[in-house]
Amino acid sequence: MFNRKRYIPTLLAISLAVASCKVPSIVQQAENRSVPEYFTDSRDTTNMAALPWRAFFTDPNLVSLIDTALKRNQELNIMLQEIEIAKNDILFRQGALRPSVGARLGLGVDKVGRYTSQGAGDASTEIAPGKEVPDPLTDITASVYAKWEVDIWKKLRTAKQAAITRYLSTVEGKNFVLTNLVAEVANSYYELLALDNQLEIVSQNIALQKNALEVVRIQKEAARATELAVQKFQAEVLKSQSLEFDIRQQIKETENRINLLLARYPQEIPRNRSNFLAMAPSAVQSGLPSHLLANRPDIRQAELELAAAKLDVKVARAEFYPSFGITAALGFQAFKPAYLVKFPESMLYSLAGDLAGPLINRNAIKAEFYSANARQVQAMYTYEKSILNAYLEVATQLSKIDNLRKSYELKAKQVDALTRSIDIANDLFKSARADYFEVLMTQRDALEAKLELVETKKEQLTSVITVYRDLGGGWK
Known part of the structure; x- marks a missing residue:
């Protein structure tokens, strides 16, 4: 039987191994x-x-x-x-x-067709008894986000040292x-x-x-x-x-x-x-x-x-x-301003790690x-x-x-x-x-x-x- 949980780490390990092999050597004279x-x-x-x-x-x-x-x-x-x-x-x-930290304030409006899979699903969903999802649907977001590349190979620190030397x-x-x-x-x-x-x-x-x-x-x-x-x-x-x-x-x-x-x-x-x-x-x-x-x-x-x-x-x-990056976000999101301050229902957060490296070409x-x-x-x-x-x-x-x-x-x-x-x-x-x-x-x-x-x-x-x-x- 196909085991997805075991397959993904194995594929990742193979990818990292391929990315790390055959790295050219430095010419030192x-x-x-x-x-x-x-x-x-x-x-x-x-x-x-x-x-x-x-x-x-x-x-x-x-x-x-x-x-x-x-x-x-x-x-x-x-x-x-x-x-x-x-x-x-x-x-x-x-x-x-250093991590890059920023703030985001967003406001959007989304209107989908009623006779679509998303429109049909929204029509059958009740936010409160006798009420459907608002149409059009607004989206209000207030959040802070951060992203950081972990310098596992000292690439960024070496680049900084090169800049100091050039100074x-x-x-x-x-x-x-x-x-x-x-x-x-x-x-x-x-x-x-x-x-x-x-x-x-x-x-x-x-x-x-x-x-x-x-x-x-x-x-x-x-x-x-x-x-x-x-x-x-x-x-x-x-x-x-x-x-x-x-x-x-x-x-x-x-x-x-x-x-x-x-x-x-x-x-x-x-x-x-x-x-x-x-x-x-x-x-x-x-x-x-x-x-x-x-x-x-x-x-x-x-x-x-x-x-x-x-x-x-x-x-x-x-x-x-491969480079290893971390992204995170924390904030509030709702389709009505009144709902934006309701905690914890309107709260959003995310945390993700990303390990990527070149494979071919x-x-x-x-x-x-x-x-x-x-x-x-x-x-x-x-x-x-x-x-x-x-x-x-x-x-x-x-x-x-x-x-x-x-x-x-x-x-x-x-x-x-x-x-x-x-x-x-x-x-x-x-x-x-x-x-x-x-x-x-x-x-x-x-x-x-x-x-x-x-x-x-x-x-x-x-x-x-x-x-x-x-x-x-x-x-x-």
């Missing part, structure tokens, strides 16, 4: 966090990235600019909203762990924006100082060339020079004057770039234009490469994204297992699981790439700083030699022992050397700022 022991031959373990940016930068004008940028920069404010979004996602995931990742993303913003403002500031210095050099050179032009004109009148010499000197003056306007335009562009970082309309950038070449770059202390794992916000962000991706895989894997769940697995592997490669990129950036900047120091020393000697040669060439030209071409070339070489010296000084200053950023400094 070893993470490569190893880095070389040192950046260079130096064994210095002190890391300049631990220094707060207010202590690293000593120019009060630059400190004021960075302060304004940290308060008003639009990209930073956009990133702060990303943090708020991630924080709200945590609340959303946390809500899924921490956005915080590190904000720190990465901070360190880049500080470095960009500082680099643009020193570029502006270098342009100011180059403009001053060009202005001084124009005055020198005009003096030489007057000398040539006088010599022409005395028949000691030709019109060709006059035109050559005149052309050189015009070339320098054109260069002056080019530099002025670069100054304006750099000022506006700083104003953009500070989220304000064009205005002059306050700065000290003197003694640019006398500025000494800060001492570089690179520390150990392993410090990058703790100091670099982009590495920490990639590490947290990898952790979140691993949690996503666990969530996707839990979709293969699980391709959508498999696809999401494999995609989550692939995103996890992708995040691992991104993490490893961020470590490699950080090490190479620091190593490159350390080498650049050393080579720029040697180059600046040689260029400074070159400028000294060419500056002395200008006076010598002018004296020789006045005594007819050198022609005008030698004077022109000497002035031109001296101008180019001075401009290159200023450019090298700027690169020295910005390279130290860049290595400070690459070591993970600027966000504390």
Whole structure:
């Protein structure tokens, strides 16, 4: 004989067994966090990235600019909203762990045909002696209801943990924006100082060339020079004057770039234009490469994204297992308002448990699981790439700083030699022992050397700022 009570649990057990079988395994690959022991031959373990940016930068004008940028920069404010979004996602995931409770107030009217099975049954039912069921029949309901998915496989808790990890990742993303913003403002500031210095050099050179032009004109009148010499000197003056306007335009562009970082309309950038070449770059202390794992916000962000991706895989894997839900309701229901308050006749309640899992056609769940697995592997490669990129950036900047120091020393000697040669060439030209071409070339070489010296000084200053950023400094 068919036993229904025994058949239903057996069918349920078979369903759960089928739903739980052949669950794909998680692909785990070893993470490569190893880095070389040192950046260079130096064994210095002190890391300049631990220094707060207010202590690293000593120019009060630059400190004021960075302060304004940290308060008003639009990209930073956009990133702060990303943090708020991630924080709200945590609340959303946390809500899924708790029962959902709501209230329901309903009013309806139902009219069925008399010559139907339901209509015939209603007509024969007496609510009271001599009374039939009202036609049409109203339905008034006032109840509270609840539903809750029991997190038996820790799917919801894992999803919440993934949301928390991504929130921490956005915080590190904000720190990465901070360190880049500080470095960009500082680099643009020193570029502006270098342009100011180059403009001053060009202005001084124009005055020198005009003096030489007057000398040539006088010599022409005395028949000691030709019109060709006059035109050559005149052309050189015009070339320098054109260069002056080019530099002025670069100054304006750099000022506006700083104003953009500070989220304000064009205005002059306050700065000290003197003694640019006398500025000494800060001492570089690179520390150990392993410090990058703790100091670099982009590495920490990639590490947290990898952790979140691993949690996503666990969530996707839990979709293969059955879910257990509980629903309940409690309230009052009647077809007349007067009957609604009659207790216990108008009382309604329900309690149900639901255990459901996928049996066949699980391709959508498999696809999401494999995609989550692939995103996890992708995040691992991104993490490893961020470590490699950080090490190479620091190593490159350390080498650049050393080579720029040697180059600046040689260029400074070159400028000294060419500056002395200008006076010598002018004296020789006045005594007819050198022609005008030698004077022109000497002035031109001296101008180019001075401009290159200023450019090298700027690169020295910005390279130290860049290595400070690459070591993970600027966000504390």
